[in-house]
Amino acid sequence: MNLPKIAHVRAYVVRGGGADYHDQGEGHWIDDHIATPMSRYPEYRQSRQSFGINVLGTLVVEIEASDGTIGFAVTTGGEPACYIVEKHLARFLEGRSPTDYEKIWDQMYFSTQYYGRKGLVVNALSGVDLALWDLLGKLRGEPVYHMLGGAVRDELQFYATGARPDLAKEMGFIGGKMPLHHGPAEGEEGLHRNIAELAEMRSRVGPDFWLMLDCWMALDVNYATRLAHRAHEHGLKWIEEALSPDDYWGYAELKRNAPTGMLVTTGEHEATRWGFRMLLEMECCDIIQPDVGWCGGITEMIKISALADARGKLVVPHGSSVYSYHFVITRHNSPFAEFLMMAPKADAVVPMFHPQLLGEPTPENGRMRASALDKPGFGVELNRDIALHRPYTH
Numbered sequence: 001m002n003l004p005k006i007a008h009v010r011a012y013v014v015r016g017g018g019a020d021y022h023d024q025g026e027g028h029w030i031d032d033h034i035a036t037p038m039s040r041y042p043e044y045r046q047s048r049q050s051f052g053i054n055v056l057g058t059l060v061v062e063i064e065a066s067d068g069t070i071g072f073a074v075t076t077g078g079e080p081a082c083y084i085v086e087k088h089l090a091r092f093l094e095g096r097s098p099t100d101y102e103k104i105w106d107q108m109y110f111s112t113q114y115y116g117r118k119g120l121v122v123n124a125l126s127g128v129d130l131a132l133w134d135l136l137g138k139l140r141g142e143p144v145y146h147m148l149g150g151a152v153r154d155e156l157q158f159y160a161t162g163a164r165p166d167l168a169k170e171m172g173f174i175g176g177k178m179p180l181h182h183g184p185a186e187g188e189e190g191l192h193r194n195i196a197e198l199a200e201m202r203s204r205v206g207p208d209f210w211l212m213l214d215c216w217m218a219l220d221v222n223y224a225t226r227l228a229h230r231a232h233e234h235g236l237k238w239i240e241e242a243l244s245p246d247d248y249w250g251y252a253e254l255k256r257n258a259p260t261g262m263l264v265t266t267g268e269h270e271a272t273r274w275g276f277r278m279l280l281e282m283e284c285c286d287i288i289q290p291d292v293g294w295c296g297g298i299t300e301m302i303k304i305s306a307l308a309d310a311r312g313k314l315v316v317p318h319g320s321s322v323y324s325y326h327f328v329i330t331r332h333n334s335p336f337a338e339f340l341m342m343a344p345k346a347d348a349v350v351p352m353f354h355p356q357l358l359g360e361p362t363p364e365n366g367r368m369r370a371s372a373l374d375k376p377g378f379g380v381e382l383n384r385d386i387a388l389h390r391p392y393t394h
């Protein structure tokens with residue numbers, strides 16, 4: 001069957017809302033004294049926005065086929081990513097068939113390799129890849145998860161990331177991941193406060209509920225090892241992204257140092273099969289956490305997941321809403337998914353990519369039926385009531 005060819009690629013920047021790096025208003029738990037690599041500077045300790053976490057904004061990529069069908073995706077990267085998409089990547093799509101996603105990915109990656117490989121460029125590339133899968137699904141009338149081989153279970157189950165695992169438990173989630181609030185620069189007192197917060201949460205949720213700590217690249221091996229051992233006494237299930245993503249050696253050491261039974265997880269700021277191969281071959285962790293919108297998109301996720309599967313490792317993607325749900329439901333080595341609580345007080349389930357997406361499914365009682373994904377493509381529409389700014393054209 002010949003599908004319509006790709007006619008046009010467009011890239012927009014959006015301010016406000018969204019998940020994680022996207023702009024959140026004041027008083028949101030996600031920007032409240034979270035330990036980061038910048039916490040060593042007191043003036044950048046209270047708010048991640050103070051050092052510019054939200055400086056780029058959201059990237060929206062649209063790919064229009066010659067019959068007028070539009071696929072789209074949302075990720076991070078903002079205006080600089082718009083430039084890369086419009087001025088560089090678009091040439092590898094326009095005039096081509098949307099079925100050629102392997103060749104398109106290969107050309108996008110290798111043509112940008114001299115200035116890319118990770119970070120912003122791979123965010124942009126991921127946005128294009130996700131928009132392409134959305135377009136393909138819309139043209140074929142199939143959900144992305146069908147194109148990935150179909151569901152291996154009837155429903156997704158979720159853990160929640162946010163400041164209130166106790167409320168997440170009441171909402172039916174299988175676990176709660178809290179941000180770590182104090183980094184090494186806050187010394188022994190900070191460590192003590194981190195452990196006290198964990199202990200307090202353990203007392204609220206009881207002995208069996210999963211509790212995890214997200215350290216957002218803020219620690220060193222020594223601090224992370226001490227934190228892990230002290231947290232073990234309070235039943236911490238995993239310690240996440242404790243070190244710089246470049247410190248593969250440190251992760252390998254932390255994995256050796258961690259108490260038996262505690263999982264070491266990382267990878268949300270890693271990209272491509274080559275980056276994840278490093279994490280896997282160097283025995284850096286137990287669970288890898290690629291973000292579908294940052295690691296190279298669905299086309300690359302398939303390869304990353306296969307590498308992990310062959311090594312008996314789990315893939316539990318970072319956030320990314322529908323873009324990860326369609327993947328997780330198709331893989332046995334992705335037994336559960338993350339839900340990032342975007343309600344400012346983490347006290348309600350609200351869509352992760354609000355207000356950019358319309359029709360975004362959310363977990364109910366910590367679960368989501370596969371049938372909630374049964375719409376063409378990623379099953380969501382772009383909210384055209386938001387201000388979409390197209391800074392570049394080609």
Ligand SMILES: C[C@H](O)[C@H](O)CC(=O)C(=O)O
Pocket residue numbers: 020030034161178179214216268318319338340
């Ligand atoms: C809460 C973390 O600091 C970060 O904002 C989200 C994240 O890393 C995760 O969901 O994982």
Ligand SMILES: [Mg+2]
Pocket residue numbers: 214216240241268318
């Ligand atoms: Mg994380």
